[in-house]
Amino acid sequence: MVVLRAGLCPGLSEEMIQLLRASGIRTVVDFVSSDLEDVAQKCSLSYKALVAVRRVLLAQFSAFPTNGADLYEELKSSTAILPTGSPSLDQLLDSGLYTGEMMELMGAPGSGKTQVCLGIAASVSLGLKQHVLFLDSTGGFTASRLYQMLQAQAQAEEEQASSPGALQRIQVVRVFNIYEMLSALQELRDRLSQQVVSSTGPLKMVVIDSVSAVIYPLLGGKQSEGLAIMMQLARELKALAREFSLAVVVTNQVTRDSSTGALKPALGRSWSFVPSTRVLLESKEVTWEKATTQRVASLAKSPRQPTGIQVELDIG
Amino acid sequence: MQREVGSLPLAPALRARLVAAGFQTAQDLLETGPCGLSKEIGISKEEALEVLQVVRQECHGDAARTAGASDATRKCTALELLEEEQAQGFIITFCSALDNILGGGVQLTKITEICGAPGVGKTQLCMQLAVDVQIPECFGGVAGEAVFIDTEGSFMVDRVVDIATACVQHCQLIAEAHQEEDHLKALETFSLESILSHIYYFRCRDYIELLAQVYLLPDFLSEHSKVRLVVVDGIAFPFRHDFEDLSLRTRLLNGLAQQLIIIANDHKAAVVLTNQMTTRIGQSQSTLVPALGESWGHAATVRLIFHWDNSQRLATLYKSPSQKEATIPYHITSHGFRDVQPPAVTQNAEDTEMNPRKRPRREEEK
Secondary structure: OOEOOOOOOOOOOHHHHHHHHHOOOOEHHHHHHOOHHHHHHHHOOOHHHHHHHHHHHHHHHOOOOOOHHHHHHHHHHHOOEEOOOOHHHHHHOOOOEEOOOEEEEEEOOOOOHHHHHHHHHHHHHHHOOOEEEEEEOOOOOOHHHHHHHHHHHHHHHOOOOOHHHHHHOEEEEEOOOHHHHHHHHHHHHHHHHHOOHHHHOOEEEEEEEOHHHHHHHHOOOOOOHHHHHHHHHHHHHHHHHHHHOOEEEEEEOEEEOOOOOOEEEOOHHHHHOOOOEEEEEEEOOOOOOOOOOEEEEEEEEOOOOOOOOEEEEEOO | OOOEHHHOOOOHHHHHHHHHOOOOEHHHHHHHHHHHHHHHHOOOHHHHHHHHHHHHHHHHHHHHHHHOOOOOOOEEEHHHHHHHHHHOOEEOOOOHHHHHHHOOOEEOOOEEEEEEOOOOOHHHHHHHHHHHOOOOHHHOOOOOEEEEEEOOOOOOHHHHHHHHHHHHHHHHHHHHHHOOHHHHHHHHHOOHHHHHHOEEEEEOOOHHHHHHHHHHHHHHHHHOOOEEEEEEEOOOHHHHOOOOOHHHHHHHHHHHHHHHHHHHHHOOOEEEEEEOEEEEEOOOOEEEEEOOHHHHHOOOOEEEEEEEEOOEEEEEEEEOOOOOOEEEEEEEEOOEEEEOOOOOOOOOOOHHHOOOOOOOOHHHOO
């Protein structure tokens, strides 16, 4: 919905715009969808000029179709699969996190979502030497735990002391409300499109822990702006993932279904269409009296694998 | 800056009107100017000016951040965070087993939630922490002040006097045994009167007062910059009854949680909340679970559950980003929150002077 302005295309002059506005045509969409003969009569403009302007506007603003083969070639060259550092989780995700897609981790409190996110960030930063952006909205990011994981992974792969370097590749931004999160993502977009290489380096992954903490205060009741903001965030994340070939990992809460009493992911049905892959994390024990580090991850939604696969994870 | 209009922090009705008029990015708004804006949307000139001010603030904030000035934002690398964390202190609880499973004590900049059945010792621990946060740095504390927000009315000043006296006595014994300069100097300022005068007490009777208090807390904390602990004793109490609209309750609680995280982060304070327990009735059995529902469980960063096992009180670390789950026993004595005395007492000569239930000397932990 772009406002018509002089100079948008060669045939569009200021007087034309005033005349069009007088008859209620303000944006490109209005112009292109209106009946040009009517408009020519009402505004006393030449029909030919209007048709020429419409052609130019359509060429400028419409999306171009591509065929499947070109798309496949492009995806083959630009998509990377990032291993998560945990072989069982990789098995669940069909060998890892695909760039250009969003993966969602959901689970009850204490089920290990932050731990899995830290593990993935550690693996990408240490193993692949890529930069990671971690947006923390819960205050749960503990650098000492991340360091512990990096040490453990470095030992397992017998790497030299590269943990401080790996820590520097992970950038942490603390955002505590939705507008801060949106501006952080906007800033990321500006940085990536200007291709400032020095501080960011090759950014491959964005982790958001958690996305429901910032959206929950806006949802529910009679406010409908919560849904609008949530979809804005979803669109921004997916556009970032697709345009800059990033892998996006988000965490979500679970709520209790009021009728059946079963656990279901938070943020409702609208959000359930946003991530392409969804993994549910659960603890093996039912009550909190028996402590364990074992977790069960099950695949709830995936474009590639059959749902319902379960693997065991150890987050110790 | 190509910020989309939908992502700017404006009132929803205003935003809807802007989008309907065809404005897509912040740049469009800035180019139009206040007169054009007020004409297009049908708002007054003052409102248009306000809108443009907000937009300019956001865009300048973005520009400053891309240019590298990051003092206004909370952005840093993990390495810097690690260094920050290692330099940060903990608030000890005087129960060494609990401090061990927490990784050193109650962490600053995080929200710790204590859940438990009535009478198990939640308020006792809160009062103990309000005293412990003031321990001077040479004795291993963080030398801060405390804010105590009470919703249940269970704060007993006489009890705090007992706890504080025991704490001062403990520090005096350490100073006597070691005879160091800074210990003696610190003890001059660390007395019962100073401890009590640095606990700021607020009493909130319903959820509106509680919300107002939490939203006004940042101003209070910027005046009293030494506050390192905020205790909300009984966050469940005002929200558990008289609430017909459960979705409103969830929204308010989540807003409260985010506000508390912002306070914890910006002022480097520890936030401690106490929660009640409720029963979840399952198919075959019923279990005790923390109150306020599933979504509240995500608000706290660290969750401790206090429960009984016959007559022994136990503390379980249920949720923590950096520590493993564990359960330890504890005692509540006349001096406050303490360890359980081990059955085989292996003491050396120095320890027999002090109460064996008290923590070992803190210099070893430094």
